[in-house]
Amino acid sequence: MAQQGDENYLTTAEVARRLNVKPATIYAYxxxxxxxxxxxxxxxxxxxxxxxxxxxxxxxxxHPGVVERIETELSLLQGDELYYRGHPVRELATTQTFESVAELLWTGDLAPSEPFAAPPELVQLARSAMAVAxxxxxxxxxxRIAVAVLGAADPLRFDLTPASITAASRQLLAALAEALPGATNDGGIGGAPADGGIRDAPVGGGFATKLWPKLSARPAQARTLEAALILLADHGLAASTIAARxxxxxxxxxxSVVSAGLGALDGHYHGAATTLAYQFLDRALDDPVKALSDELRSGQSLPGFGxxxxxxxxxxxxxxFGLLEGEPVMDRVHDITAKVNxxxxxxxxxxxMMHAYDLHPDAGEALFALARIVGWTGHxxxxxxxxxLRFRALGNYTGPAVT
Structure with a gap:
């Protein structure tokens, strides 16, 4: 500790240690x-x-102060482009695995990564939790139910060291994907499919390959699904990410962080927007002009645009859209976009993508939620x-006068 005049001073390194932040954060303060x-x-x-x-x-x-700016190294939205730690998401989505992008967001390293895995007993616990719905x-x-139960079952959940957090997130994602109703990776059934049939899943593979048969009975299009997961993994300080932080x-x-994110994601302005777009496109497949007319007449913003x-x-x-080009649904998408300003x-x-591959009507929100767990973990x-406890807004009281 240095001293100038009658006051004691700390160096940047000493302040960083005292506040448990990076030196760059000190200069932001x-x-x-x-x-x-x-x-x-x-x-x-x-x-x-x-x-x-x-x-x-x-x-x-x-303390009445409020954090007005949140520093993050994870994603940047600039010039109609999205970057993860400086890497264009366009490039990541078509060249990397979901697991590798998760490690990039969590650690800063972009390198091949092993598929996420969870012990069978945790998968079964998550499956049992989902069964009570x-x-x-x-x-x-x-x-949402499974996350709460898996958290209660983890005696080391309050270990907040980076290694523990990333290990828990890998395991959580694997358990959730494998526990969802549908075919399991070994050809078994993890709950009854919506159509009552039995679906086969490819043996082995990464997260997208294991998740696919939980979303659709069609032959796997795991690469397109993987691209979607990567594209949705993080997106700056969205409402659910603020809740998680x-x-x-x-x-x-x-x-609990993931549960907070899932709670905010449940709103119709956030996660449910995908379902609204799906329903709109479903109507537009039969009659695009009528579907557009009905939406415009409602006075609400057009789902899936802007x-x-x-x-x-x-x-x-x-x-x-580039990955889906050639699918019949894209003809209707082009028709609609040509009519919308x-x-x-x-x-x-x-x-x-959901219509192209016959994904379940609610699969979009689930896909969004699973992908964003990666981002919430990074944040x-x-x-x-x-x-x-650095988030504290100053409320402007407008109630009755104090008597």
Whole structure:
């Protein structure tokens, strides 16, 4: 600890250790006015008043401050393009496996990765948990139930070290995919398929190969499914990701972080948008003009078109449409887009994939949820490295006057 005048100061490295953050985060705090740096005498480094650092370190839920900017190294949305840690998602979706992209988001390393795996007893536990859902429950409802049960069964869930978190996420994803109703990877049945039949799944393969028979009875198109999973793995600070980061800031375990994300994803403005696009495209397959007319008359935004961030095109949609070109459904997609003064987004592209390969009507939301678990895990890892409980909005009270 250095001393200038009557005040004690800490170096950047000392502040980083005290706050348990990266040095780059320290300078972000400076730019936001949360810390003040001074030039060290006789040195090119910066110093920080120890008292000010302690005030920042001691922030609690009583602090009225709000985090206005969240630093993330995971994804960048810029110029109608999406990047994961600097890699264009267009390229990742067509050259990498889902597992490799997950490792990229979690660790920063892009390298071949082994398929995710889970012990048989955890798969059976997840399957048993899903079995308690009432008839008509959606696939994403089954995922939500299973995540809670698998979390309760993990005695080490509060180990928040990066190695433990990534290992738990790999196992969680594998257990969820294998436990969903449909054919298992060994040809057995993990619950009754919606059509009552028996479907065979290819032996071996990665996450997309194992997931396919849970979504469709058609011959596997695992490469297209893998591309969709990669494209949906992360997308900046979406509502569900904010929810997941808030939970991680409170030091919730990974299963609770994923549950928080799933809760936000359930809204019709977020995860359900895929189902709305699927239903719209289903009507448009019979009569595109009437389907468009009905939607326009409702006064609601057209499902599957436009985006809050992208201005001219959604790169995720363009990749999926490219992989689906030649499928009959794409003729109808082209007909519709030619009549709309907007661009199609990933929801319409996912809906087109669902129709092209006869995926279950609720498969889009489940696919979205499973893919985004990768992103939520990456954001949880980032949040665990930040000061805890740093999200605290200042409420503007508008109730009755105090008497």
């Amino acid at each position: 400076v730019s936001r006015g949360q810390l003040t740096s001074v030039r060290a005498r006789g040195s090119r480094g910066s110093l920080f008043a120890a008292a000010e650092v302690e005030r920042l370190a001691s922030r609690s839920v009583e 009432p008839p008509g429950a959606r696939m994403v409802d089954l995922l 808030v939970a991680a800031s409170a030091r919730a375990n990974l299963y 985006h809050r961030i992208y201005q001219h095109s959604d790169p995720r949609a363009e990749v999926l 907007s661009f199609p987004n990933s929801d319409l592209a996912l809906a087109a 949880a890892l980032e949040e665990y490295a930040e000061p805890g």
